[in-house]
Amino acid sequence: MHSLTIGTARGPARVDIDTPEAAPVSLLVLGHGAGGGVDAPDLVALRDAAREARVTVARVTQPYRMAGRRAPAPAGHLDEAFTEVVRHLRAEHPGPLLLGGRSSGSRVACRTALALDxxxxxxxxxxxxxxxxxxxxxxxxxxxxxxxLVINGDRDAFGVPEAGGTVEVLVRPGETHDLKRDPPGIAAAVVGWLRGRGWAE
Structure with missing residues (x-):
C-alpha cells in the first residue's frame, strides 16, 4: 500500500492505494461512511479480496475527516472532493473504473458515477x-x-433498497448497518460479481 494526499477545492484528501502483483484488470475507488474511515472491516476485507483478484483498490478519506471532523460535509462538498480525487487517479490508472463505498460513501459513488464515466x-x-x-x-x-451491486444487512436500521433494473441487492442475514459479522463473505460476494462481468480475475 502507498498513500498520497490530493488537494481538492474542499481541502486535502488522502488516498490509500493497493495494487495487485499482476497487471490490474480495473480500478475500484471506495469511500467511507459518514462518521467512519477507510479501515472499516467491510472496506478492508474488500480491499484484500479485490487486490487478490487483480483489482487496484483506492480508498478515499474525505477532507472533513482529514481535518478531524466526524460530522460529514454537505453532499455537494463530498461529491466535489471525491470527483477531483477520482479524476486525479484516472490519469495514473487506466482501465475500467468502478466506484463504491459504504453508507455515505456509497451514496457519493452513486451521485458521481455518471459524470466520472x-x-x-x-x-x-x-x-x-x-x-x-x-x-x-x-x-x-x-x-x-x-x-x-448493493449489499445490506436485513437488520439495517437505514433500510434495505429493492432490486430493479440494473440494481442487484444481496441481503445478508443477521447483519446490521456496520456489516461486521462476515466481512470476508461480503468481499467474496463483491469480487464474484466483479469477476462475472470481467472486472476482476
Whole structure:
C-alpha cells in the first residue's frame, strides 16, 4: 500500500492505494461512511479480496475527516472532493473504473458515477433512509442505469433498497448497518460479481 494526499477545492484528501502483483484488470475507488474511515472491516476485507483478484483498490478519506471532523460535509462538498480525487487517479490508472463505498460513501459513488464515466457501482450498507424515516427515501440515487451491486444487512436500521433494473441487492442475514459479522463473505460476494462481468480475475 502507498498513500498520497490530493488537494481538492474542499481541502486535502488522502488516498490509500493497493495494487495487485499482476497487471490490474480495473480500478475500484471506495469511500467511507459518514462518521467512519477507510479501515472499516467491510472496506478492508474488500480491499484484500479485490487486490487478490487483480483489482487496484483506492480508498478515499474525505477532507472533513482529514481535518478531524466526524460530522460529514454537505453532499455537494463530498461529491466535489471525491470527483477531483477520482479524476486525479484516472490519469495514473487506466482501465475500467468502478466506484463504491459504504453508507455515505456509497451514496457519493452513486451521485458521481455518471459524470466520472464509471463502469459500475458497489454500494455496501446503502442508507436507504434515515432511521425511522422511510418516507425520506434515497432510492433515486441508485437509479444511475449502471450495473450496481448493493449489499445490506436485513437488520439495517437505514433500510434495505429493492432490486430493479440494473440494481442487484444481496441481503445478508443477521447483519446490521456496520456489516461486521462476515466481512470476508461480503468481499467474496463483491469480487464474484466483479469477476462475472470481467472486472476482476
Amino acid at each position: 464509471a463502469a459500475a457501482i458497489v454500494a455496501l450498507a446503502f442508507p436507504l433512509h434515515p432511521p425511522g424515516k422511510p418516507e425520506k427515501s434515497r432510492a433515486p440515487e441508485l437509479a444511475t442505469g449502471l450495473p450496481t
